[in-house]
Amino acid sequence: MTNKPHDPKDEELERAERDAEPQSLDTENVDTLDGLEEALQTDDDAAMSQSDQEADILAARVAELEQELAQAKDQQVRAAAEAQNARRRAEQDADKAKKFALEKFVKELLPVVDSLEKGLESMSEDVSETHREGVSMTLRMQLDVLKKFGVEPVDPHGEPFDPQYHEAMTLVPNPQMDPNTVMDVMQKGYTLNGRLVRPAMVVVSKQA
Template sequence: MTDKPHNPKDEELERAEHDAEPQPVDVENTQTIEDIEGVLQDDDEEMLNTSDQEADVLAGRVAELEQQLAEAKDQQVRAAAEAQNARRRAEQDADKAKKFALEKFVKELLPVVDSLEKGLESMSEDVSDTHREGVSMTLKMQLDVLGKFGVEQIDPHGEPFDPQYHEAMTQVANPEMDPNTVMDVMQKGYTLNGRLVRPAMVVVSKQA
């Protein structure tokens, strides 16, 4: 059998027919639309996760700063309160020091007042009225001066016994008085601006 002579035109037709035929597809190297969409979704989720983490970090930082601000405000309020309390205590101490600075001086003057009172009580009837009046005026002036500085006299004769201001020297049965009543005042007491300087020495009644 004799081969047909080689014709260039035939070869060109064969090549054109071959190229027109469907070519096989490489499945391994070809990405489908679903694959591409999956990759895009993964990227979006990664970006969202990164954004969420940054938001969490920022939210935590904001919470931390708010806590620090609240603590700073609390410390400021406490410091202001402590300063105010310290100033109030200093004012109270100064006021007390001013009120009771004379306490020692008053205690030194009380025996003088006691002496004038006892001298006036012990004067006999033959003492001149001028002498008696002089001692009485001196005693009154002394008490008036003490009163100007907040000194008050405690003379509880006939009053119920009060251990805060009275010192019981003895108890005597007395059917004419209620028990625990001051029968006699042996020595008067004194207060300075409401604070006891010396209690009154008294005789207290008891049930007969």
């Protein structure tokens, strides 16, 4: 059998047919690709896990800082309130000290007023009008000075008995007055800026 000479066209056709045939996959290359994909997926999972941990840590730190800030604000409010209360108490103490600084002096001066009042009441008709007017003027001046500094008399004649301002010396039956009424004032009381300096000594009525 005689060999035919190779025709270049035939060789090209054979090459095209070979190229058109499906090529077999290289198992080794496929395994390598799968490994790369798994490695990439593992790296992604690890990165996501680390990111979640960092986010949790940051969230916990933020919560801790918020709690510390709230505590600091609360302490600041408490400190401001305490400072305000201390300042208010200091102002009240200073005001009281100013108002009642004369209390001892007033107590010492009241017997002088009592003496002037009793002296004026006990003056007989034989005493000259000039003498009477002099004592009366001295008493008025004394009371005006006391009033100027916040001293007021307590003269509760005919008023209901008040143990906060009155001191009952005796109880006397009196059908003409309601029980527990001041019948007579033996000695006037006095207040200094609203605070009792000396109670009024009184006679109180009781049911007959």
